[in-house]
Amino acid sequence: MNEKKNDFLMLDTGSYFGKARVNDPKYQEDFTFIDTYELPDIDLKPFKCLVIQGLIDQKFLYKHKELIHEFLNDKKVIVFCGNIFMDWLPGGSNFIPKTIHSFQDYVVSVHQPHPIFEGVEEDDMTYNKGVSGFFARGHHPIPDRSEVLLTLPGGEPITYIDRHSTKGTILVHSGNDLFGSMNVKKTTVRISFQLMQWVRNEYQILQEKSEVK
Amino acid sequence: MRKIAVIDGGSSQHHRTYTEPKYRKNIDTLIYLPDLVETSIDEFDVLLLPSQLHMGLLMKSMDKIYEFANRGGIIVSFGPQLNEWIPGHNWEFRETNFWWWLEKDPKSGLVLQKPDHDLFSRYLTLADSTWHQHGVYWPPKGSDILVSTEDGGAVLYIDKVSTKGTWVVMTLDPDYHYGSYFMPATERFLNGFFPWLAEGDV
Numbered sequence: 001m002n003e004k005k006n007d008f009l010m011l012d013t014g015s016y017f018g019k020a021r022v023n024d025p026k027y028q029e030d031f032t033f034i035d036t037y038e039l040p041d042i043d044l045k046p047f048k049c050l051v052i053q054g055l056i057d058q059k060f061l062y063k064h065k066e067l068i069h070e071f072l073n074d075k076k077v078i079v080f081c082g083n084i085f086m087d088w089l090p091g092g093s094n095f096i097p098k099t100i101h102s103f104q105d106y107v108v109s110v111h112q113p114h115p116i117f118e119g120v121e122e123d124d125m126t127y128n129k130g131v132s133g134f135f136a137r138g139h140h141p142i143p144d145r146s147e148v149l150l151t152l153p154g155g156e157p158i159t160y161i162d163r164h165s166t167k168g169t170i171l172v173h174s175g176n177d178l179f180g181s182m183n184v185k186k187t188t189v190r191i192s193f194q195l196m197q198w199v200r201n202e203y204q205i206l207q208e209k210s211e212v213k
Numbered sequence: 214m215r216k217i218a219v220i221d222g223g224s225s226q227h228h229r230t231y232t233e234p235k236y237r238k239n240i241d242t243l244i245y246l247p248d249l250v251e252t253s254i255d256e257f258d259v260l261l262l263p264s265q266l267h268m269g270l271l272m273k274s275m276d277k278i279y280e281f282a283n284r285g286g287i288i289v290s291f292g293p294q295l296n297e298w299i300p301g302h303n304w305e306f307r308e309t310n311f312w313w314w315l316e317k318d319p320k321s322g323l324v325l326q327k328p329d330h331d332l333f334s335r336y337l338t339l340a341d342s343t344w345h346q347h348g349v350y351w352p353p354k355g356s357d358i359l360v361s362t363e364d365g366g367a368v369l370y371i372d373k374v375s376t377k378g379t380w381v382v383m384t385l386d387p388d389y390h391y392g393s394y395f396m397p398a399t400e401r402f403l404n405g406f407f408p409w410l411a412e413g414d415v
Contacts, residue, residue, distance in 0.1 A: 013224075014267030016293050016347075017389075035269065037247070054393075055265055057223030059245060083225040083393075095225065097394045137394045 005029050008196070009047040010179075011036040013055040021053075026182045030196060040064055044071055048203040053177050054082025061088040072168030075206035077199050081173040084140055091143030091165030095174060098138045098152055106132035108158070111148045116178075116195045124186040125150070136175035169202050171195075214411050215258035215287070216241045220249060222266045226392025230403070231263070233391075239407040249274045254281050259410055264292025264386035272296060282378035287415055292386035293347040299382055300375035301353035305366060310345050322346070323368060327359045331414035336405035342369065344396045346384050371415075379415055 008031045012022050022033045034042055036057055044050070050071055052061070061068065065088045072078060072090060083095035098105055108125040110117055117125075128134045139156035142148065143165050150159040150173075159178075162170040182192045221227050221243040230236060231243055244252050246266060250273050254260055260281055262271070275298060282288055290299055297304065310322060323346070325339040333339070342360055349366025352358065355374035358367045360383075369383040387399035387406070409415070 013265075014269050015222075015224075015265035016268075016295050017265055019295055036267070037270070055222075055224050055226065057246075057267070058225060058228075059223035060247070083229075085225050085228050133395065 006032045007046065007048045008032070008051055008199070009034065009044070009049065010051040011039060011053070011056060013053060013057070015055050018053065018055055021177075021180070024182075027179075036060060039067060044074075047076070049077040049079060049199045051177075051179060052078065052080045052082070056082065058084070058086045058088055062086045065089075069166065072166035072170065075167050075203075075209065077169045077171070077202050077206070079171045079173075079178070079195070079199065081175060081177045081179075083138070083174060084172075089170065089172070091146070091162045091170060092172065093141040093143075095140055096138050096156075098154075098156065100133075100137075103132045105153060106135070106137065107153050108135050109151050109153070111151045111157070114147075114149045114198075116191060116198050117149065118194060119187060119190050120194075121187045124188045134176065136173070139174050140172055168206060171199075214239075215415075216256060217259040217261060217410060218242045218244055218254055218257040219261040220244050220246050220263060220266060220271075222246045222263060224265065224392070226265065226389050227263055229392040229394070230388040236403055236407050239411045246270050250277070254286075255284075257281075257286065259287040259289065261289040261410070262291065264389045268295040268298075272298065279376065282376040282380065285378050287379045287381065287410075289381045289410065291383060291388055293384055299350075299380060300372065302382060303351035305349050305351060307346065307348040307366075309347050322362050324361050324363055325359070326361050327357060330357070330359050332359060332406075332409050336409040336413060337402065341398060341401040341405055342385060344385075344390065344398050347386070348384055350382060350384065352382070381410075381415065 010031045010033050012018055012033045012035050021027060080089060084092045085094055108122055110122060125135045126132050136158040139158050142157050142160045143162050145164045147161040148157040151157055159173045178195050179192045181188045217240050219231050219240050247270060294304060321343045323339060323343055325333060346368055349362055352367050352370045352372055353375050356370045356372040358370045360369040361367055372380040387402040390396040390399040391403055
């Protein structure tokens with residue numbers, strides 16, 4: 001399959017933690033990075049997917065929420081990993097932190113098998129050197145008819161796919177960036193690559209739908 | 214009580230930390246970072262610059278920040294910095310010591326250099342300031358290093374020599390972690406730090 005590269009647009013938050021990703025050679029072929037505040041000024045046509053990280057200025061996204069809607073209504077994909085606190089993402093709800101009584105409250109479960117998490121051990125998502133809590137520490141209430149992929153022990157959906165709020169597809173994960181696993185030495189290394197493949201497939205399906213008369 | 218302004222980068226981490234009522238009550242005004250360049254900060258005693266700010270936007274207000282310092286203002290900076298914008302801070306990147314507490318005979322690597330300083334005699338303990346470090350500063354001569362690494366690199370220092378004001382600078386990023394619902398020590402740090410900033414002997 002002859003895929004166009006740099007078809008993922010990632011917004012650079014301009015922060016200390018964000019720069020590591022912008023400069024990481026492993027991301028240069030698939031991702032185009034732009035400064036968050038340039039979003040209103042660039043042509044979004046070449047991109048299949050908009051990737052928004054947890055350190056993003058959500059007040060800015062709220063101000064420009066029509067751009068987000070338009071991008072999705074062009075039958076494209078948005079991946080957001082973080083904690084929502086403003087109404088900028090279609091179908092999105094504010095993050096609800098998990099009340100923690102023990103480290104086991106952070107255990108991650110696969111709600112239903114999905115290509116993004118194929119071959120990924122649940123324990124590798126839950127634990128980092130035996131410590132839990134890195135993957136997700138709460139959830140977002142899901143929009144109607146969403147597909148839940150991962151949950152916390154109380155059934156809280158930490159990762160969901162929403163194909164109904166817009167003409168596009170939205171993946172929301174309430175923890176750290178799912179594209180950030182490229183450099184780890186566990187089964188979670190698969191997530192970034194499988195997520196990328198899933199996005200490209202999803203985009204293809206969305207675009208083909210648009211051609212049906 | 215000092216009049217404190219905090220720069221708000223619009224992130225969920227800043228929102229959670231700086232709108233939390235027990236911290237918000239110490240803050241007079243939250244200034245949204247994109248508005249900083251057009252906003253007067255003359256009326257404030259303290260300007261707090263959170264961690265993980267958009268450095269490009271912050272740099273646009275450098276003249277304003279240095280004018281504030283030279284009028285005798287107190288500037289607080291949390292967390293590691295992408296640019297060398299704090300006077301003579303000489304940032305040295307180090308691998309973050311995330312896992313020190315899992316080791317046998319764990320040592321955080323932090324040393325409290327000034328236990329008699331008001332911040333540590335009345336408001337904080339070293340344990341409240343201990344999670345991990347992203348690197349160290351080698352600040353200007355004459356600065357007071359309150360917390361250092363074992364080799365003397367500054368993790369938290371106060372510089373009253375570089376400008377007419379006071380710079381409270383740390384590699385620690387309590388707001389990022391508290392704002393991410395992560396690392397209980399960071400809440401204890403903020404519980405002590407804000408009252409000190411509002412009323413303590415800075």
